[in-house]
Amino acid sequence: MSTPFLSVRDLKVHFSTEDGVVKAVDGLSFDLEKGKTLGIVGESGSGKSVTNMAILGLHDRRNTALDGEILLDGKELITATERELEQLRGNKMSMIFQDALASLSPYHTIGAQIGETYRKHTGASKKEARARAVEMLGKVGIPQPDVRVDEYPHQFSGGMRQRAMIAMALVCDPELLIADEPTTALDVTVQAQIMDLLKDLQQEFGTAIIFITHDLGVIADVADDVLVMYGGRCVERGTKKEVLRTPQHPYTLGLLGSMPSLDGPVDVPLNPIPGSPPSLLNPPTGCRFHPRCAFAEKVAGGRCSAERPALEVVDGRGSACHLTSGQKRELFADYASARTH
């Protein structure tokens, strides 16, 4: 536990736009060990994808200001040059995107696209790269890999394209894999296949995975630790069990209450969070969740709208909320009984 494999400290990502500065990520910290999966949950605009673009250095340098510290295996990424990042991307760290069709080039064969990364980082010949591509396609469960390697993305089904993307991401045995909503566009039966595949590959290679999703169900399946983001900040983190069983932030609680389940009560209305996610151009003061929070008035002195709650993390567990733990126990109790029906 001396130095974590990936350590992000007080990361800030600000975009300058015509309308002002968008604080997409505003002070985010987390650690990730090898062989573990960190699930990042949040709604659209919560900053979960931006965080990971920043880690990979894929942000637009012209209008993006990064601040803080990203240490990958002891190497500082924020100050790294584009050339240094190029050496790392696809090699030590890689990424799987949500839309596999849009992320693959329609003009090149699957094999060429997988081989390209391999050749760049290992200097292998075309022939070796093709053999490696066949091997990788086999690993991710594509039938007849020696035939499919010469096909184009449009000849693959949605699930197979996502498998091909995974093959491409893993071709150089990266130590960090960032999966940005990799299963969102897929049907549930195919989603289950892809999640199993990622788990199997992680066991085989000991990859550290950051799994970004808006679906708490997917988190419950794949993650070890969970980080809940809202309005560019982390509002709660902990192990999967802690966060899903005893949420400590009203937003996490609200997300869980919003989701219908397969065996919960049916004839009661769901418990949605009122309102909509904040604009990051002009975010709410204090706690960014306070305008939608059901418990904001329980905190004396209007602190929720005035003062940003600190995220105090003890042993990887913490939440950024002004409510005292006694208040939470009392206020969140109804919820707990409703969930365990």
Add this chain to the structure above:
Amino acid sequence: MSSTTPLLDVSGLTKHFPIKGGFPIRRTVGAVQAVDGLDFQVHEGESLGLVGESGCGKSTTGRLITRLLEPTAGKIVYRGRDITHADRKQLAPVRSEIQMIFQDPYASLNPRQTVGKIISGPMEINGIDPSGGREKRVRELLEIVGLNPEHYNRFPHEFSGGQRQRIGVARALALEPKLIVADEPVSALDVSIQAQVVNLLQKVQREMGIAFVFIAHDLAVVRHFSQRVAVMYLGKIVEIADRDDLYGSPRHPYTRALLSAVPEASVDTAPRDRIRLTGDVPSPISPPSGCRFRTRCWKATEKCASEAPPLARVEGDAAGHLTACHYPETEQTVPAPRLAKDPEAAA
């Protein structure tokens, strides 16, 4: 439900999209069998859920019911009237009673019209003048769907996704329809907003007694919203039943596999033994012979390849519970095998 005539009675509904090819004379070289022989009823005030994976024909079904598409074969009877091939004129009165809510709240609202104009559109087209005027009615509708009536003169871009979907709901309610076809009404929304819209639709359904055909791929949302649920696979209904029967004792192997694949946001319930279906859904251009699910089914035999199973009641099931399978699951069914991890074996 009741023995009275159903609101909507669909039988043998089929839609094949022709594939044209060839040069210089283009002829029909095949057909995408999007929907193939559906039978189902929707009763007044009832909500029927249609679930299935992409390409199973659920959206096509919705568009056939609303007659946005012309059926290839089969029959659609609405309140005793055959509307299968009714023309525009004959359809006009029916269209005001069957409304639709679309998936994409950004694409389904005209960006150049104000909210007031959008919602009063259906009344204008049908020449309806409610007492007190259209504007008053629109303000009422805005209130019903939880929007500020003062926003009458605003444009769609001034609203968030969830609010836009509410505008879509208000528009669908404008003519006091008897049936609403909702095609993935919440799948484009964030989780916290999804619940708001589901609650709104549920309130509308209960309080106004409107029947719904609720099309979605999310099994948990469908369970929450529908009294009866039909599961579709490759253009066919494989199982239809009352909600509790379908989710409690699924009979079709596909229903079981689908249910087992849904990830649940809970670490307390014992993990369901997930059935690993291998491969993808076959192409609807040349679906498998016999039972269409047989290529991915762990129980398939030669009978499944030669003979299409009819949608019928399984011994011991409730009256409305129909399953199209030669080897339906029973309470004692041995757990499905955890199929080989390597899909090559199945390919």
